[in-house]
Amino acid sequence: MTLLKKYQTLTVVTVFAVTLFFGCESNFKEVQKINFSEFIPSGDADKVNLKYTDSGRISAILVSPKMLDFSSINFPFTEFPKGIDVTLYDIKGKKTFIKSNYAVSYKVTSIIDLQGNVKITSQDGQILETEQLFYDQKNEWFFTEKSFKFTDPKGVSNGQGIDFSKDFKIINSQKIAGEVISAD
The missing domain is CATH 1.20.5 (Single alpha-helices involved in coiled-coils or other helix-helix interfaces)
Structure with missing residues (x-):
């Protein structure tokens, strides 16, 4: 039992x-x-064509096949997984063209991270090409630590690490090599 x-x-x-x-x-x-917590966008848009204005004038036009908006998270950002095509306008209407395969715009820091075949072309014929470039929207300033190629009517230079104003008037390069024709 x-x-x-x-x-x-x-x-x-x-x-x-x-x-x-x-x-x-x-x-x-x-x-x-x-x-x-699921990491999903609060907004999803296809074939985006955004126009940014400042005091009634167009300051930029952004075109992208895909935009994902993550504005409801702690560190909000907007992602462009299929690249961007941007036209920046200065006060006089002079244009600067920007293309990249991928981009992320961080709202808190106002920094845009451009990646993959980044190409910036000024209306004056200056061209900068690199694999990654950051843009500080507040200061209207570009910078990278990556290798770059800079083409100017005066010549072509290659280097690693560069920062410059959006109109290419101020350019600071770190390691540079190439031929540039002197204005003298």
Whole structure:
């Protein structure tokens, strides 16, 4: 009789343990779901054509096949996974053209990260090509630590690390090599 009671007790304990185990598994998965925040965009747009204005004049036109807006997260940003084509206008209407395969615009810092076949062309014929370039919107300033090629009517130079104003009037390069024709 004691063997039967031990067997019954073992069966009850086993059933209780299995029930508890599956009950905890279910609750554990629910807790995981509560703590998991999905990283999905709050906005998704195809064939974007945005015009930015300042005091009634167009300051930039941005064209992109895809835009993802992540403005509802702690560090909001806008992503352009299929690239961008931007035209910047200065006060006199002079244009600067920017193309890249990918871009991210961070709202808090006002920095745009351009990646993949980045090419900037000024209306004066100056061209900068690199694989990654950052644009500080507040200061209207471009910069990179990556290798670059800069083509100017005066010549072609290559280097690593450059920063410059959006109109190419101020250019600071770090490591540079190439031929440039002197104005003298």
